[in-house]
Amino acid sequence: MVKRRRRKAPDKTTIFLNGRIVGNHPDGKSLxxxxxxxxxxxELSNQVNIYYNQKLNELHILTDKGRVRRPYIVVENGKSRLTPEILVRIKNNELNWNHLVKMGIIEYLxxxxxxxxxxxxxxSELTPDHTHLEVDPSNIFGVVAGVLPYPEHNSSPRITMACAMAKQSLGIYATNFGARYDTRAYIMYYPQQPLVQTSIYRSLNLKEKAAGQNCVVALTSYHGYNMADAIVVNRSSIDRGLHRVAMFKTYETEERMYPGGQKDKIELPTPEVVGYRGEESYRYLAEDGIVMPESEVNGKDVLVGKTSPPRFLEEISVFGAVEEKKRESSLSLxxxxxxxxxxxxxxxxxxxxxxxxVRVRSVKVPEIGDKLASRHGQKGVIGLLVPQEDMPFTKNAVVPDLVVNPHAIPSRMTAGHLLETLGGKAGALGGMLMDGTAFAGSTEEQFQEILKQNGFQENGEEILYDxxxxxxxxxxxxxxxxxxxxxHHLVSNxxxxxxxxxxxxxxxxxxEGRAREGGxxxxxxxxxCLIGYGASMLIRERLLEESDKTVQLVCTDCGSIATHDYARNRDICPICQGENVEPVEISYAFKLLLDEIKSLYIFPRIILKDKG
Amino acid sequence: MMKSTKQQSLKIPAYEAVGVVCAQSIGEPGTQMTMRTFHYAGVAEHVPTGLPRLIEIVDAKKEPKKAIIDIHLKSSYARSRGDAEKVAKELASVFVSDVADVEDDLESLTIKVLFNEKDGKSQGITFAMVKKALESFPGDVKIDETNVILKPASETKTKDADKDKKEKKLTARAVRKLTQKVRDTIVRGVRGIHKAVVIKGAEDYFVRAGGFNIVGASENLAVDPKRIYTNNIKEIERVYGIEAARNAIVREITDVMNMQKLYVDVRHIMLIADAMTYAGSVKSIGRHGLSGEKIGVLGRAAFEETIKHLINASAFSEEEKLIGVTENIIVGQTVPVGTGKIRLVMKHTKKR
Structure with a gap:
């Protein structure tokens, strides 16, 4: 079928349905x-969206899938359709969200x-020109940024970073973690809900999956151990369980089937198995070849004993019977x-x-080099663990958990961090949770009032003692x-x-790489750089001595690589059969290069000379 | 006796890896250039600067993207702006198409040149000048008050045989071709030089123009042929010779670096210029130039086009002398730079 293209009519609005022209209309705007x-x-589905483009005089009706939409309160003649009467009905549980959508009070754009x-x-800022009202001002943030306290007091790059880091925090990632076998998982020992929360945090009920702890933070230096974003941590707090997490790692293995009906077998390998690792390695295995729970495994201990059929078909032995030799293929830590x-x-x-x-658990106590971060893009690594008695303290004998360097604040403009410090202190003193919701959180004045009531300086400062x-x-x-x-960037990993x-x-x-114990x-x-410096001997050491140095025998007659004939105990050139052979120190990579050049049908010869 | 003078202390020791230090010293500020060069906020870019220009120089391009020529004048013309401007007008090329509408009439097989009084006046071109320029036209030239009508000579005139045939076949297309030629005829000025502007230099006024025709410009009697400069290094090499080209490379690279407020010691830049010119002609740095002429097969193979070099080496039974740095690293020997080249001169002799 030949589709006929409808032409655009001048002076008339072109109507598009999901991007295809369907007709014209004299007045698109009113339509x-x-x-x-x-x-x-x-009368129309609430999933339909209408867009009028005045410049092109086009009306787009969109009904297809894949459009990202978000809710707004409908405004008419400068007045919100969400009236106080309706709010009362919502409070009385007469209405819910879906009712509001049906009633045309809330619509998705x-x-x-x-x-x-x-x-x-x-x-308060509604005018007759407005068409919609934001359901809540903090809605302009998404789920992740909505959880951050006081984002309106921070610079935007720090918010972005805080969002990225919140996703890396260790806490309770799922409440059913005990039943799960994730490849790698961390569970925090004593997670806390934050003292300063947001409305989005509460609606998501994130305190059930908390990922952090409220720390007493002093903003000062400590003998240079918190320079350049390092954090000094109270060792006694860590001993009491601060930021302690358990790491779970799941190892798995399968009894695989091979063509020819052969199969792996999970069992305790016997010494006859090819590649038997010694009794020591299998000491934690039960009779079925699988480790016993709660056994303390270490290094390359075997978790599941497994044997596989031989890789190649066995030769028929003298007696005519095929003797099956099994291969060791255990799963180990x-x-x-x-x-x-x-x-x-x-x-x-x-x-x-x-x-x-098999799920293996190990405790990860915070140590020097582990990464901590607040919810304001203020990250740092632990620079020093200090016993409580050496930490500064206040007149009330409060000892900080963390000592953060004040240089971290001004250039990054994270005033929210300071406000949270103040709010957290007020919350702790007043015994209540504080609100840090964007544009609507508790104010500095409220915090100051609480601090004052509790006999503290209202600016949050205190006299400390060394x-x-x-x-x-x-x-x-x-x-x-x-x-x-x-x-989850732990040094130990x-x-x-x-x-x-x-x-x-x-x-x-x-x-290459940590997993392979690489360089x-x-x-x-x-x-x-070394060439520029003229350090020839150092180059030689890095690129030859500490890398792939070999001694190869070279035939002085034909210049090819010679071999040692062990049977007759003499060096011989396999090309010219000559015996004038000298040992030469070269990089193995060069020997490999010679081999590859030979595969190009080029015959490279090495011409030997005495060192001049 | 060696004296410990300042000059002595500045001497570069034997086997110092000057090339690597030079490359790093230019390369490091070069990385900063990549980020900044491409846009100069608000200013329309006339000449490529920064990294694109640096690449242009080092690649020894035949013609820069935007060639510029600075023409200094003999002292009698360089004192006032007015005098210099006159010379500038003489130098900048004006084409027939700039001052006249050129139309071809395919019916009568003629070309009409309609002189545009207004355009001509603004450029200082008279109808007489156009006439003169078109004098050399092959064919009849008919002239009335403001127009020139050209009747191309039929090409068949030289060949008497089958006259009619060729005339019919050729002319329509030939006229078209000729029309373009007429348009591109220069009424005044030097071919390849355009948009001449007078600029006040340190002591005098000089002409800056687009293009690079040094020889053409120096034919003008007002021009001081010893003081013409262009950013086209190949042209400088052609006209003034290799030493001048070397100096031009140094100047161009220095200008590019300084424009970005990056300061590199001249001696590094001089080393590059020397390396590009020492053989008597400007060579590029890279596969087609310097690096392609390294002595060692392994060194060349390690750089680019590995297989090509290996195959050629085998075909001509080349011998690798292991002189370069790369070659020695491949083989696993001490590299012949810095401490690696130091040898004991005196040989141990047995006691008699």
Whole structure:
């Protein structure tokens, strides 16, 4: 069928339905408002959006899927349709959200129809020109940013960073964590709900899945150990369980089937198995070959004993019978890790094979290098753990949990952090939760009032005493309660050293990456720097001695790589059969290059000379 | 005896890796350039500066994207703006199409040149000048008061055989071609030089124009041929020679760096200019120039087009002398720079 394109009529509004022209109308603007009125009276679905483009004189009716829409309160003649009478009915549970949508009090706009709207943020600023009213001013934030306290007092990049970091915080990620076998999961020991919350935080009931703790934070320096975004932490607080988390890691293995009817078997391997790791490694396994819960596993201990059929078909032995030699293929803990076996689950895999999952738990106590962050994009790593007796204290014997450097504040303009400190302190003293909702939170004055009532300075500053000398510190120090999150960048999962270790099979060069106990790459630009400095011996050490040095035999006659004939105990050139062979120190990569050049049908020869 | 003078202390020691230090010293500020160059807020870009220009210089492009020529004048013309402006007018090329409408009449197979009095006046072109420019036109030239009508000579005139045939076939297309030629005829000025402006320099007035025709410009008697400069390095090489080209490279790179307020020691830039010009012609840095002419096969193979170099080396049975740095690293030897080149001169001899 040939589709005929409808032409645009001049001076008439072109009507589009989901982007396709369907007709014309003399007055698109009034048609749009009439269509919208029909939507509000439920003659049209509330999922239909109407957008009038005055410039192009086009009317778009959108009914298709995939449009992001958000709710607004409808405004008529400068008055909100959500009247006090209706609010009363909502309070009496006569009406709910869906009723309001049906009644045309609340409607959803998509990105297109938004262009035709004029939205007031608060009811007080409504004018007859307004078409809609924001349901709540803090609605302009999404779920993640809505949880942050006082975002209107912070600079926008810090809000973005705070959002990113909140997603990395450790807490209670799911209330059914005990029944789950996530590859990696963290559970906080004593999570707390924040002292300063937001309305969105409450509506989401996030206190059930809290991810942080309220810490007493002093804003001062501590012997230089909190320079450049480091944080000094009270070791005694950590001993009492501050920011302590448990890490769960799930290991799994499957009894796989192989072509030819062979199958893996989960069992306790016997010494006859090829690749048997020694009795020691299997000491925690029960008779069924699976670890016993609560056993303390370490290093490369086996979690599930497994044997596999041989990789290649066995030769028929002298007696004519095929002797099955099994291969060891147990599942073991990753090297360098330790923990206790939390639980074991035996199920069936997606292809019907027996599947064993082992969850290992280990406690992660905060240590130097772990990352902490407040909800204002103020992140830092622990720089020092100080015993309580050495920490500064107030006249009421309050010892801070964290000491944050004041230099972190001015250049980043996170006034919200300070306001939260004040609010947290007021909340702790007053024994109540404070509200930090965007544009509508509790005010500084309210906090000051509470502080005053409790006999504290209203600006949040206090006189501290040096824990080391007992002398008064000659400065007023801002101290209060801030909700701090522990982020999942833990040093214990990242730290890595190598002085010697495995090399790659192909190149004889050191392996790469922490998991393979690898080295750090000394790259091209690093090499350039050493050349520029003239440090030839150091280049040689990095690129040869500490990397892929080999001694190869070279035939002095034909220049090819020679070999050692062990049977006759002599060096011989396999190309020219000559015996004039010299040992030469080269990089293994060069030997590999020669081999590859040979595969190009080019014959490289090495010409040997005495060192000059 | 060696004296510890200032000059002595500034001498570069033997086997110092000057090339690498030079590359790093230009490369480091170069990374900052990438971020800033491309846009100059609010100002329309006339000449490429920054990284694009730097690449242009180092690649030894035949013609820069926007060629510019600075023409200094003999002292008698350079004293006042008015004098200099006169020379500028003489230099800037004006085409027939700038002052006249050129139309081809395919029916009568003629080309009409309709002189535009207004355009001509603004450029200081008279009808007589146009006439003169068109004198060399191959064919009849008919002139009335403001128009020139050109009747192209039929090409068949030279060849007497089958006259009619060719005349019919050729002319319509030939006239079209000729029309373009007429349009591009220069009424006044130097070919390849356009938009000349007078600029007040440190001591005198000089002419700055687009284009780079040094020889053409120096034919004008008011021009001091010793003081013409263009940003086209290849043209400088062609006219003034390789030493001048070297100096031009140094000047151009310095200008680019200084414009961004990046300051690199001239000696680094001089090293680049030397490397590009030492062989007697301007060579680019890169695959087609310097790096492509490294002595070692392995060094070239490690840079670009590995297989091509290996195959060629095998075809001509080349020998790798292991002179360069890269080659020695590949093989696993001490590199011959810095401390790696130090040898004991005296040999141990047995006691007699």
């Amino acid at each position: 749009a408002s009439r269509l919208r009125e029909r939507r509000r009276t439920n 998509d990105a297109q129809e938004e262009e035709n709207s004029f939205v007031a943020i608060s009811e 990753k090297s360098g890790e330790k923990g206790k076996v939390d639980s074991v689950m035996i199920t069936e895999g997606p292809s019907g094979n027996r599947l064993v999952k 824990g080391l000398t007992g002398k008064q510190i000659k400065a007023k120090i801002f101290i209060g309660n801030v909700y701090y999150q522990r982020l 990242k730290m890595h050293v190598r002085s010697r270790g495995p090399v790659q099979l192909l190149t004889h060069q050191p392996t 750090l790459r000394f790259g091209e630009m690093e090499r350039d």
